[in-house]
Amino acid sequence: MKADENLSSSLEDYLEAIYHIIQEKQASRAKDIAQRLNLKGPSVTGALQTLSQKGLINYAPYDLITLTPKGKKAAKDIVHRHQTIRNFLTNILHINETEAEMNACKMEHNISPAVLERLIQLMKFFELCPRAEDHWVEAFEYYNNTGELQEVCQRCIDISSKEPMGKNKS
Numbered sequence: 001m002k003a004d005e006n007l008s009s010s011l012e013d014y015l016e017a018i019y020h021i022i023q024e025k026q027a028s029r030a031k032d033i034a035q036r037l038n039l040k041g042p043s044v045t046g047a048l049q050t051l052s053q054k055g056l057i058n059y060a061p062y063d064l065i066t067l068t069p070k071g072k073k074a075a076k077d078i079v080h081r082h083q084t085i086r087n088f089l090t091n092i093l094h095i096n097e098t099e100a101e102m103n104a105c106k107m108e109h110n111i112s113p114a115v116l117e118r119l120i121q122l123m124k125f126f127e128l129c130p131r132a133e134d135h136w137v138e139a140f141e142y143y144n145n146t147g148e149l150q151e152v153c154q155r156c157i158d159i160s161s162k163e164p165m166g167k168n169k170s
Contacts, residue, residue, distance in 0.1 A: 008011050009109040012078050014047045018077035028065040081108040094141050
């Protein structure tokens, strides 16, 4: 779910860029945003005017650009979605950083809060599950590459199948 239902993916990218630039440089200018997003000045100016009209940024030509409280909240939400998805892709699915970053950028705009929360819970579960131990990611990678379970996975399955019915299998 978007922080503001009227924000396009493109406008979300602008907010995210502004947020990161302010974090890095303590200030943001239109040229910084254009450079970060690899865009031309006129495109950036139009987007900044739209974000300003929506009350998300403080903008005046040739001046510093700042986030309003509403804009900062929206930007933090966008950044959180992006980081969560990127972490899932890299830490859980073992996607390389470049591909994970590219896909996280696409996915962040359309993920619902409920799905995002489930991803977060799944990552926490894998961190806490005593059966996952330290090697479950490697076991998944092995399975992904070979189509076969490692011996340690088979032992876990054997243990689970011996538990009385009706007990939670975690």
